[in-house]
Amino acid sequence: MLLSRLGPLIIPILVIGYSGYMIAEQYLGSYRESSQNYALLLGGVAILCALIVLARLAMGADEGEADDLPHEPAPRWHYVQLIAIVAMMALAVLLIPVIGYAITFFVMLVAALLLLGVRSVPAILAISVGMVAVVHFGLVKELQLPLPAGILEGIL
Amino acid sequence: MMNGAYDGLLMLLGVMWVVPIGVFIGMTFGAVPGLNKSGMLAILLPVLLAMSPEMGLVFAMSLYAGGEVGNAFPAVVLNIPGDASAAVTALEGYQMTLRGDGAKALGMCVMGSTIGAVLGGLASLVAAPTLGAIALRFSYPEICIIVLFGLAAIAQVSSGGLAKGLMMGFAGMLLSTTGTDPMWGTFRGTFDLVYLFDGLPIIPCLIGLLGFSELLKMIEGGITVNRVSQAREVGLKGVLAGMRETFRYPFDLLRSSLTGIIIGIVPGAGGTVSTFLSYQQALSWASPEAKKQFGKGSPNGLIAGDTANNADVGGSIVPLITLGIPGSSAAAVLLVIMAYHGLEVGPRLLSTAEGASVAYAIIWSQFVSAGLLVVMGGLLATFAYRLAFLPVNTMVPVIMVAALIGSFSQNQYIFDMGVMVLFGIIGFFMKSYGYPPIALLLGIILGPMFEENLLRTLRLGGGTPELFFERPLTLFLWLLLFLTLGARPALQLLRNYRNRRIGDPVKAQQ
Numbered sequence: 001m002l003l004s005r006l007g008p009l010i011i012p013i014l015v016i017g018y019s020g021y022m023i024a025e026q027y028l029g030s031y032r033e034s035s036q037n038y039a040l041l042l043g044g045v046a047i048l049c050a051l052i053v054l055a056r057l058a059m060g061a062d063e064g065e066a067d068d069l070p071h072e073p074a075p076r077w078h079y080v081q082l083i084a085i086v087a088m089m090a091l092a093v094l095l096i097p098v099i100g101y102a103i104t105f106f107v108m109l110v111a112a113l114l115l116l117g118v119r120s121v122p123a124i125l126a127i128s129v130g131m132v133a134v135v136h137f138g139l140v141k142e143l144q145l146p147l148p149a150g151i152l153e154g155i156l
Numbered sequence: 157m158m159n160g161a162y163d164g165l166l167m168l169l170g171v172m173w174v175v176p177i178g179v180f181i182g183m184t185f186g187a188v189p190g191l192n193k194s195g196m197l198a199i200l201l202p203v204l205l206a207m208s209p210e211m212g213l214v215f216a217m218s219l220y221a222g223g224e225v226g227n228a229f230p231a232v233v234l235n236i237p238g239d240a241s242a243a244v245t246a247l248e249g250y251q252m253t254l255r256g257d258g259a260k261a262l263g264m265c266v267m268g269s270t271i272g273a274v275l276g277g278l279a280s281l282v283a284a285p286t287l288g289a290i291a292l293r294f295s296y297p298e299i300c301i302i303v304l305f306g307l308a309a310i311a312q313v314s315s316g317g318l319a320k321g322l323m324m325g326f327a328g329m330l331l332s333t334t335g336t337d338p339m340w341g342t343f344r345g346t347f348d349l350v351y352l353f354d355g356l357p358i359i360p361c362l363i364g365l366l367g368f369s370e371l372l373k374m375i376e377g378g379i380t381v382n383r384v385s386q387a388r389e390v391g392l393k394g395v396l397a398g399m400r401e402t403f404r405y406p407f408d409l410l411r412s413s414l415t416g417i418i419i420g421i422v423p424g425a426g427g428t429v430s431t432f433l434s435y436q437q438a439l440s441w442a443s444p445e446a447k448k449q450f451g452k453g454s455p456n457g458l459i460a461g462d463t464a465n466n467a468d469v470g471g472s473i474v475p476l477i478t479l480g481i482p483g484s485s486a487a488a489v490l491l492v493i494m495a496y497h498g499l500e501v502g503p504r505l506l507s508t509a510e511g512a513s514v515a516y517a518i519i520w521s522q523f524v525s526a527g528l529l530v531v532m533g534g535l536l537a538t539f540a541y542r543l544a545f546l547p548v549n550t551m552v553p554v555i556m557v558a559a560l561i562g563s564f565s566q567n568q569y570i571f572d573m574g575v576m577v578l579f580g581i582i583g584f585f586m587k588s589y590g591y592p593p594i595a596l597l598l599g600i601i602l603g604p605m606f607e608e609n610l611l612r613t614l615r616l617g618g619g620t621p622e623l624f625f626e627r628p629l630t631l632f633l634w635l636l637l638f639l640t641l642g643a644r645p646a647l648q649l650l651r652n653y654r655n656r657r658i659g660d661p662v663k664a665q666q
Contacts, residue, residue, distance in 0.1 A: 007585065007588060007589055008589040010585050010589075011324075011582075011585055011586055011589065011591050012323065014582070015323055015324075015327045018327065018330070018331075019327065019330060021345075022330055022333070022344070022345050025344065025345065026344060035337055035338075035339055035340065035607075035611060038333070038607060038610075038611070039330065039333060039344070042326050042329050042330040042333070043326075043330055045322065045326045046323055046326040046327045046330060049319045049320075049322045049323035049326065050323050052319040052323075053317075053319050053320055053323060056317075056319070074376045074377065074378065075378075078375060078376050078377070078378060079376070081375050082372055082375045082376055085371070085372070085375060085552075085556070086372070086577065086580075086581060088556075089368075089556060089560070089577045089580075090574070090577055092560060092573075093560070093570060093573045093574045093577060096560075096570055096573070097570055105557050105560075108553070108556065108557070109553045109554070109557065112552065112553035112556060113549070113550065113553050116375075116549035116552055116553070117549050118549055118550060123550065127550055127553070127554065131554055131557055135557070135561065139561065143199065144199075145561070145564070145565060145568070146568055147561070147564065148570070
């Protein structure tokens, strides 16, 4: 599977990319107007270690302990659930300012419960409504947490 | 001064009824991810100011103490720390939950916190003036080296290999430079986003790397089975077993308490530094067999973190009452209360009758809080652990909402929720391919303090690091650092050499 072959490379490549960006930003963007040598030290060591990790991966010698790493890929449905959950969270972050926390959390809870195999309608409604009620009365009203109400502004 | 202690005790007896309320509210608030102690005290500040000075201060201390225990509950049960100082608790405690020892882990957290609180209280009662004088000796180079202790743990906790650990640690420190350059004021790594001008938000990173990534791993692994269904001891029985087992680690308890007290007296260091430093010390001094357990549910690591962050409470009020300098952001709220009521904050506080009585009332209240931590903490822990037995497919959506709210709580930016999701994805890949999330977290959390103190020290030294090697306290701290990192391996090498010389190849290999 593509993920099992390319997966181990994601983190070192991210580290190299980010470190390179931070070093370049300070040397090119704010030379002598920032602590660029500090970024060079940190980023340089991070890049060096990332290259060592990539080299070891290329040679087939992983430093990780055997029981730390996955041995068999999970069923495809689990990855579908995983991607859907991440997409739900991302969508929730985008929609909360627009439609408000109450509707967003309610819809997200119902969708996530259905996706994860809960089929009892009373349970789904109880959990979704209950959680939104706890957030509204416990956090927004009592603790004055300013979650955006969105289209329910003025009502909530 | 003894008169002040006796008057303080009498003063406490008059307002003792607020202590159980404060401990309970503190634990409840502390269990909400994203709401740290100083945030909780700030929210309740109008209530605290409306009370009499002794009542308000005793109530605030109880909230502070309760919050340091409450942050362990979601960390152990859900792998979502209540705040940054519970990151170690999440790392070790949640692993214990997965193998069925969650109730025991909670019991150890509660008892470790209680012992730390008692020893911290003793230190502030007996040695406040001495500790206050020591606090004055700490400056930028000393704080920088103290933070190095915590950062040294990056190499020690590298479960995936040293290169991976160092890579993530240094990447974390580089991430921590996001925001404003402390010396020059220029923006670094902000991608022109105003939400990053104040730096990378720590709580969302914490929740994402530890909590949300764990949810994703659970979904990947299949969530039809409750992962804690094989719990060995449940309910109050399990919690009490954990409390009893804590006493099997006396050296960890004493060392962690001392670490928490010393770090607590250093203004600006905070409970997070004492937690990680204590964890690093526990890792350094653990036997080779015990060292393998770190990151996989080590009782030593769990006790180290929780004991230190409660001992830190006692330490942090020492500079407050002796010098008028708060040792932590929560202690700063206590300073506000004292100033509001016209108490003579500073070195003269203990020389006035009223000031001395109030100061000692605060100190004595720690012992009452400690007693209540055991009782209330044990009962609340029993209740909290029951959450772990709920069906996982109903818990996951609830935790998703809790994670979003926890990320929002710190700065109240929707952007921080996105940061949490991003770090959750990064944490998922890290856990899947053997990269240690704790190394990244150490870098993110301790990086800002290290950089700030490093740059200030270099500035004071005219661009040279001479100040790191000129002051007696810095030399002592360097010696301590090398001892803690190198003493055990050196002893092991010496033992192996001696065994080889006497011709015992089996022992020489151990």
